[in-house]
Amino acid sequence: MAEGLSADQMSRYSRHLVLPGVGLDGQKLMLDSSVIVVGAGGLGSPALMYLAAAGIGRIGIIDNDLVSSSNLQRQIIHSNSSIGKPKVKSASKWISGLNGDIDVVSINEKLVPSNSIEILSDFDIIVDGTDNFESRYLIGDTCEIVGKPWVFGSIHRFEGQVSTFNLPGGPNYRDLFPTPPPPELAPNCSEAGVLGVLPGIIGTIQATEAIKAIIGVGDNLSGKLLTIDALSMESKLLSFSKNPDREIVTSLGESEVQGFSEMEAVDFVERKEGGWKPFLLDVRREDEQRIASISGTDVRIMHLEIPERLEELPRDRDIVVYCRVGQRSAAVARFISESGWSSGRIFNLSGGIHRWSDVIDSTIIKY
Numbered sequence: 167m168a169e170g171l172s173a174d175q176m177s178r179y180s181r182h183l184v185l186p187g188v189g190l191d192g193q194k195l196m197l198d199s200s201v202i203v204v205g206a207g208g209l210g211s212p213a214l215m216y217l218a219a220a221g222i223g224r225i226g227i228i229d230n231d232l233v234s235s236s237n238l239q240r241q242i243i244h245s246n247s248s249i250g251k252p253k254v255k256s257a258s259k260w261i262s263g264l265n266g267d268i269d270v271v272s273i274n275e276k277l278v279p280s281n282s283i284e285i286l287s288d289f290d291i292i293v294d295g296t297d298n299f300e301s302r303y304l305i306g307d308t309c310e311i312v313g314k315p316w317v318f319g320s321i322h323r324f325e326g327q328v329s330t331f332n333l334p335g336g337p338n339y340r341d342l343f344p345t346p347p348p349p350e351l352a353p354n355c356s357e358a359g360v361l362g363v364l365p366g367i368i369g370t371i372q373a374t375e376a377i378k379a380i381i382g383v384g385d386n387l388s389g390k391l392l393t394i395d396a397l398s399m400e401s402k403l404l405s406f407s408k409n410p411d412r413e414i415v416t417s418l419g420e421s422e423v424q425g426f427s428e429m430e431a432v433d434f435v436e437r438k439e440g441g442w443k444p445f446l447l448d449v450r451r452e453d454e455q456r457i458a459s460i461s462g463t464d465v466r467i468m469h470l471e472i473p474e475r476l477e478e479l480p481r482d483r484d485i486v487v488y489c490r491v492g493q494r495s496a497a498v499a500r501f502i503s504e505s506g507w508s509s510g511r512i513f514n515l516s517g518g519i520h521r522w523s524d525v526i527d528s529t530i531i532k533y
Contacts, residue, residue, distance in 0.1 A: 192383070200290045220377055282305070344412070427513050485511060
């Protein structure tokens with residue numbers, strides 16, 4: 167029996183043990199390492215599955231979402247029996263069922279500036295399984311502060327991207343993308359759609375990058391952006407470098423004032439039952455409205471049409487904006503408050519239709 171590995175581990179990892187560049191030393195490095203995956207969704211699922219199979223000794227999962235049936239088209243770590251349960255619980259159960267060697271750390275929270283440094287600093291490598299720019303910039307900035315490498319992944323319809331940031335001497339996310347685009351110009355996969363197998367491809371590459379960084383083998387995607395087009399099956403490798411003029415991130419600072427307030431579905435219902443009469447604005451597309459809608463909606467104006475239809479909104483009532491999951495509506499709420507409406511009267515319905523279905527009315531279809 168090889169030093170440091172049990173007989174069961176010798177059998178489980180035998181294909182690694184005979185693989186040049188990995189071997190016993192590489193496997194022991196993996197068993198002694200820790201990786202946290204931010205988001206247990208489309209990208210996080212395959213990344214978590216292969217990291218667990220490879221024998222990463224300590225795996226963290228952070229996500230505050232629940233499993234829904236619309237996730238199962240691509241989020242393969244979950245199943246029908248997981249619907250309605252926290253994603254971290256579902257993913258943790260799958261990992262434990264596959265590999266008892268793994269110490270799974272489940273964090274049923276959203277990664278935010280107030281907790282990101284404490285959480286991410288506790289792991290060797292971070293894998294990005296998120297689907298929005300706000301989270302990616304938070305991961306990138308936090309990793310720059312705490313000195314941790316992270317593997318970026320992004321999917322959009324039929325295209326995906328992967329890169330590895332913040333390796334020693336290598337560039338970070340802001341060297342490639344200095345500032346985020348406006349929220350209304352950055353739809354996530356729930357709004358734009360995504361080919362179900364694409365996150366499997368990208369997430370698996372992310373796991374590969376993390377493993378290579380742990381055992382020190384091969385060439386990482388540091389300073390390189392790999393792009394994959396699933397329609398043409400063409401891939402490109404774009405090079406970039408550190409920006410010597412960019413100011414290094416040393417603190418997360420205070421979040422910018424949003425100009426509007428977030429409102430939970432439960433609070434919305436309680437306030438209405440108490441006599442509150444807000445103006446309920448749906449900013450989804452017409453085809454989405456046909457699938458599901460919240461009772462009492464006053465008007466539907468697609469988010470891209472808001473600038474030219476602003477005067478249809480009342481100035482003498484509180485306005486509550488909603489969409490599918492709360493991102494488009496947040497952009498609209500910000501725009502309305504910046505257009506002269508009283509910020510104290512503008513609210514974004516947190517989690518949108520999906521959160522409403524979870525906590526208020528389960529007959530509302532989650533799509």
